[in-house]
Amino acid sequence: xxxxxxxxxxxxxxxxxxxxxxxxxxxxxxxxxxxxxxxxxxxxxxxxxxxxxxxxxxxxxxxxxxxxxxxxxxxxxxxxxxxxxxxxxxxxxxxxxxxxxxxxxxxxxxxxxxxxxxxxxxxxxxxxxxxxxxxxxxxxxxxxxxxxxxxxxxxxxxxxxxxxxxxxxxxxxxxxxxxxxxxxxxxxxxxxxxxxxxxxxxxxxxxxxxxxxxxxxxxxxxxxxxxxxxxxxxxxxxxxxxxxxxxxxxxxxxxxxxxxxxxxxxxxxxxxxxxxxxxxxxxxxxxxxxxxxxxxxxxxxxxxxxxxxxxxxxxxxxxxxxxxxxxxxxxxxxxxxxxxxxxxxxxxxxxxxxx
Ligand code: TRP
Numbered sequence: 001x002x003x004x005x006x007x008x009x010x011x012x013x014x015x016x017x018x019x020x021x022x023x024x025x026x027x028x029x030x031x032x033x034x035x036x037x038x039x040x041x042x043x044x045x046x047x048x049x050x051x052x053x054x055x056x057x058x059x060x061x062x063x064x065x066x067x068x069x070x071x072x073x074x075x076x077x078x079x080x081x082x083x084x085x086x087x088x089x090x091x092x093x094x095x096x097x098x099x100x101x102x103x104x105x106x107x108x109x110x111x112x113x114x115x116x117x118x119x120x121x122x123x124x125x126x127x128x129x130x131x132x133x134x135x136x137x138x139x140x141x142x143x144x145x146x147x148x149x150x151x152x153x154x155x156x157x158x159x160x161x162x163x164x165x166x167x168x169x170x171x172x173x174x175x176x177x178x179x180x181x182x183x184x185x186x187x188x189x190x191x192x193x194x195x196x197x198x199x200x201x202x203x204x205x206x207x208x209x210x211x212x213x214x215x216x217x218x219x220x221x222x223x224x225x226x227x228x229x230x231x232x233x234x235x236x237x238x239x240x241x242x243x244x245x246x247x248x249x250x251x252x253x254x255x256x257x258x259x260x261x262x263x264x265x266x267x268x269x270x271x272x273x274x275x276x277x278x279x280x281x282x283x284x285x286x287x288x289x290x291x292x293x294x295x296x297x298x299x300x301x302x303x304x305x306x307x308x309x310x311x312x313x314x315x316x317x318x319x320x321x322x323x324x325x326x327x328x329x330x331x332x333x334x335x336x337x338x339x340x341x342x343x344x345x346x347x348x349x350x351x352x353x354x355x
Contacts, residue, residue, distance in 0.1 A: 001042045007060045009034060009210075010173040012067035012107065012164070013085035015075070019091045020233035021305075022218040022226030025274045026236065027179070028095055034177060035062045035102050062102040063171055063337065064092065066330075069108050070163060073113050073156040091236070094316035103340065105333035112341040117159075117168040119348060123195045124162055132161050133184055165189035169196075169204045170341045177210040200351040203344075218274070219267035223251045236311045240306060247302045257293030270296070272301050 011031055019028070068085045075081045085106060097104060107113060110263075129135065135158055139149045161184075168176055168189045176186045186209035194203035196309060217225045220232030227233065234246050250267050263269040263285045273281045292300075319326060349355060 008171055008173045009175045010063040010171055011058055011177050012065050012167055013088055015071045015088045016066045016237040024236055026220050032096055032162050064104050064198050066106045068106055085327055086323055090319035093319055094312040099329050103333055103336045105337045108171055109334035110337050113166050113170055116170050116209040117163050120165055120192050121139045121162050129158055161185045161188040165192045168207050169193050171342055173207045175210045176207050183209045201353055219270055221249050223267055237316050244302050247298050252294045258291040260291050261288040263288045268297050268301050270300045276304045
């Protein structure tokens with residue numbers, strides 16, 4: 001039997017605005033799941049392994065970080081910048097991320113990342129950045145509008161993929177679970193790892209993109225995909241009354257009370273099943289088929305969501321009210337991250353001839 005290898009999984013979370021139900025179901029929930037069920041071990045076995053130390057033998061080391069310096073490309077108001085990082089940290093912790101089981105840190109607290117970014121920049125062909133899709137999309141839009149192709153593009157945006165490559169390569173990561181829109185960035189990280197290895201000898205592990213399993217589209221209030229850009233989201237940590245009002249606004253079909261409803265085409269059901277146990281979901285499905293009215297169905301949805309969210313909501317507020325505690329947790333994560341990063345950065349320095 002092959003010796004068990006340790007697998008390193010990393011994902012960065014760019015601080016944006018309010019976290020909504022779609023973010024939770026599509027990204028946060030699967031990531032937390034991944035952190036709970038390390039490779040080839042039952043959750044119970046892992047409990048044991050995890051208690052014995054951070055870096056696991058033959059399991060997974062999971063790194064979650066707040067990509068705040070990626071956010072700086074856009075967020076250039078100091079107060080907002082600070083707040084957004086705290087909110088993301090509080091969100092993940094409130095939803096059950098256990099900082100003793102993963103390495104949870106803020107990117108800007110790990111200076112090694114930025115040194116590696118520069119070194120990788122010097123090996124990055126400019127043309128590779130020209131082809132990165134986020135930059136390309138802006139250039140195309142500018143050209144269509146008949147303005148300077150680089151209007152509104154700062155160098156942070158342009159070299160975004162190099163910083164992301166440094167995030168990933170510094171930890172010798174194997175797997176990067178991110179959405180489809182980030183797949184190209186992981187490929188660029190791999191290309192840069194190969195370029196470095198070719199030039200200086202085997203140094204970096206080649207990371208792979210891991211596509212999330214949840215491909216289900218989470219419907220928003222109007223039935224379209226829940227997205228900030230459609231203004232149809234349900235923020236996760238709204239006060240109870242607000243949540244209830246939002247749920248009441250979910251678009252339904254015109255089936256009358258007592259007429260059977262089609263669960264699989266109903267946003268109310270699609271949301272319900274993400275928050276309820278299997279048995280309860282089955283019962284709710286039955287009720288819809290039997291023709292429960294939409295008003296009542298929405299009240300049940302509110303109940304199940306509110307039950308699930310009540311505790312995280314309380315925890316979220318508590319954490320946000322205590323930024324010193326968040327700083328303490330993140331500092332501890334940064335300490336671990338820097339420890340993990342040190343051997344790779346020394347090797348890189350040596351390879352380029354700095355010593
Ligand atoms: N670019 C990612 C996003 O916008 C965030 C990110 C930054 C990231 N660095 C990363 C994700 C490293 C995974 C690994 O979602």
